[in-house]
Amino acid sequence: MAEETRSIMDPIRAFSEGASPLDFMAVLDNFDRFLMGAWVTLELTFLALLLGGMLSIPLAIARAYRHPVLNGPIWCYTYFFRGTPLLVQTYLIYYGLAQFDFIRESMLWKPILSQAWWCALIAFTLNTAAYTTEFLRGAIEATPHGEVEAAKAAGMSYWTRIRRVILPNSFRRALPAYSNEVIFMLHGSVVASTITLQDILGVGRWLNGRYYLAYEGFVAAMILYMILVFGISRIFKWWEHKWLAHLRPRVESKGEPAAVVQ
Amino acid sequence: MLLKKLGLAAAAGAFALGLSMQAQAEDVLRIGVEGAYPPFSEKTASGELIGFDIDIANALCEEMGRKCELVEQDWDGIIPALLAKKYDAIIASMSITEERKKRVDFTIKYYNTPAKFVAAEGTDLSDTPESLAGKRIGVQRGTIHQCYMEKMFPNAELVLYGTQEEVFQDLGAGRLDAQISDSIQALEGFLNTDAGKGYAFLGGDQFDLECHGEGAGIAVRKGEDKLRAAFNDAIKAIRANGTYAKINAKYFDFDIYGAPAGS
Numbered sequence: 001m002a003e004e005t006r007s008i009m010d011p012i013r014a015f016s017e018g019a020s021p022l023d024f025m026a027v028l029d030n031f032d033r034f035l036m037g038a039w040v041t042l043e044l045t046f047l048a049l050l051l052g053g054m055l056s057i058p059l060a061i062a063r064a065y066r067h068p069v070l071n072g073p074i075w076c077y078t079y080f081f082r083g084t085p086l087l088v089q090t091y092l093i094y095y096g097l098a099q100f101d102f103i104r105e106s107m108l109w110k111p112i113l114s115q116a117w118w119c120a121l122i123a124f125t126l127n128t129a130a131y132t133t134e135f136l137r138g139a140i141e142a143t144p145h146g147e148v149e150a151a152k153a154a155g156m157s158y159w160t161r162i163r164r165v166i167l168p169n170s171f172r173r174a175l176p177a178y179s180n181e182v183i184f185m186l187h188g189s190v191v192a193s194t195i196t197l198q199d200i201l202g203v204g205r206w207l208n209g210r211y212y213l214a215y216e217g218f219v220a221a222m223i224l225y226m227i228l229v230f231g232i233s234r235i236f237k238w239w240e241h242k243w244l245a246h247l248r249p250r251v252e253s254k255g256e257p258a259a260v261v262q
Numbered sequence: 263m264l265l266k267k268l269g270l271a272a273a274a275g276a277f278a279l280g281l282s283m284q285a286q287a288e289d290v291l292r293i294g295v296e297g298a299y300p301p302f303s304e305k306t307a308s309g310e311l312i313g314f315d316i317d318i319a320n321a322l323c324e325e326m327g328r329k330c331e332l333v334e335q336d337w338d339g340i341i342p343a344l345l346a347k348k349y350d351a352i353i354a355s356m357s358i359t360e361e362r363k364k365r366v367d368f369t370i371k372y373y374n375t376p377a378k379f380v381a382a383e384g385t386d387l388s389d390t391p392e393s394l395a396g397k398r399i400g401v402q403r404g405t406i407h408q409c410y411m412e413k414m415f416p417n418a419e420l421v422l423y424g425t426q427e428e429v430f431q432d433l434g435a436g437r438l439d440a441q442i443s444d445s446i447q448a449l450e451g452f453l454n455t456d457a458g459k460g461y462a463f464l465g466g467d468q469f470d471l472e473c474h475g476e477g478a479g480i481a482v483r484k485g486e487d488k489l490r491a492a493f494n495d496a497i498k499a500i501r502a503n504g505t506y507a508k509i510n511a512k513y514f515d516f517d518i519y520g521a522p523a524g525s
Contacts, residue, residue, distance in 0.1 A: 017364075098435035114437050196421045196432070205338060206422060209404025210412070212365050214342030 026211050027220045030203070037203035038224055044117070044199065045189045048124035049182060055129040060136035061162065074133065081130035086188045090123040094195045120192040128185050135177045139170035172243050179236035183229055200224050290329050291489075292349035293319050297334045298425045301450040301513050302355045305334075314518075317509045318372060318500075319353040322480075325496040325505070338404055338424055341365055344483060351489065352481040355444070357406045359475035366481040369493040372506075374477030374520030376467035377407055380433065380448050381440035382460060389465025394418045400429040400441035407442045409473035430457060440464055446518060477520060 016025035027034070059078075062070040081089065097103050097113055112118040143166050151161045193202035204217030241248075295315055296303045303313040311332055323330035333349045344352055344366060358368040379389050387393050395417035401407045403422040411420055421438060423429045429441050430452045445463065452458040482490050500506045501519070510518055
């Protein structure tokens with residue numbers, strides 16, 4: 001059976017290595033590695049988004065209501081992380097911290113800071129939290145006055161108002177901007193490959209190095225990223241459809257008078 | 263009639279221009295080097311390229327009577343950039359291996375030094391597949407050492423880096439159990455420096471013909487036989503006239519050419 005398979009594959013393999021502009025068999029032979037790379041990419045991206053998102057909610061509230069003590073430091077934090085490239089932040093955490101003896105001797109070194117995966121997760125989380133904080137703050141500040149007054153009139157306390165009226169509506173308003181942040185984070189996660197992690201791009205570069213190829217690894221990585229982005233944008237489309245339903249133009253149905261909207 | 267004449271003149275002009283451009287392209291020989299592989303190839307603080315490979319490249323150019331331009335290129339893309347004609351030859355300590363011969367042609371070797379592991383002094387590890395199974399071993403991506411580790415030490419955890427300098431940096435930071443690279447490069451680029459204190463070679467020479475090949479050669483695009491022959495003659499010439507020995511002595515206190523070719 002194995003012999004037979006080989007005889008069928010032989011001409012395809014020869015074409016792939018010879019006449020074909022892309023050695024696609026090199027990619028197919030290592031497809032399992034690419035799938036593992038996709039897992040590393042997705043895991044890092046979504047853990048960072050989850051942790052960064054949770055971190056950003058209290059920060060955004062403190063910024064939106066100009067907390068007398070916290071507003072300044074949070075502004076510095078978001079300014080730093082939005083004003084510097086993710087690559088530099090990752091290098092600083094991975095190579096930079098490793099230069100200090102007291103860090104290498106600390107409790108955190110062995111389980112966390114010596115691991116490339118943790119360094120990447122920390123950098124990505126802090127980065128996405130900074131961006132999310134700022135546009136969530138914008139969404140909170142854009143809450144219509146009427147909503148707050150109505151909540152007050154209904155007798156809601158300060159925190160109940162935030163929890164039940166302001167935050168849910170701010171999330172809705174921030175949703176389209178957040179889909180961009182998710183896709184940027186996915187693209188930004190290629191930085192992981194520069195600190196030895198085998199994410200999608202890491203596997204692509206490994207493949208290029210292993211077979212001395214020019215772009216097969218990059219093309220395979222590109223296709224995988226495109227598939228992931230397609231999936232993510234579909235999910236957000238569906239969410240926007242569901243949660244921003246009140247902003248959708250009404251669809252007129254035949255035979256009935258058009259609904260009057262103001 | 264006039265139009266026809268004009269057309270002819272234009273064609274002749276274009277032809278002459280083509281010829282002169284060709285002549286110009288022949289004048290300057292562009293050579294790809296890495297610039298991050300001391301003492302073979304590195305950059306000084308002022309951005310100047312120095313090292314054994316660089317001196318050899320200049321000596322060969324002088325021998326061939328060609329004007330050369332050195333082009334710096336990351337190791338990852340050093341063969342692709344040759345194929346994309348960003349330069350015409352690679353002089354970057356590139357080992358002559360069967361896998362690479364599928365993409366490029368090689369000259370005869372210009373040096374040959376063995377590969378070795380480096381680990382912390384006094385480690386319990388040894389250079390056997392059993393001992394290194396599950397251990398984190400640093401390797402520069404796309405090198406003979408990646409090939410060797412994947413073939414001979416499949417159970418070790420390979421950690422891949424873009425440059426050899428990053429491998430040593432992470433070995434020094436304690437993120438790796440060991441690393442494997444060219445022994446001379448490891449000695450001069452790490453062990454003999456401050457950063458390499460507390461580290462030593464682990465075990466003996468590592469060799470596998472399929473992965474390591476017969477030594478470092480100069481890579482040219484497939485079919486560029488004239489250029490390859492010119493390099494071969496030049497290598498033999500600088501070996502014979504003492505230039506090679508002089509460059510060798512500048513960097514190393516032993517002969518790095520290794521056993522004569524073919525042995």
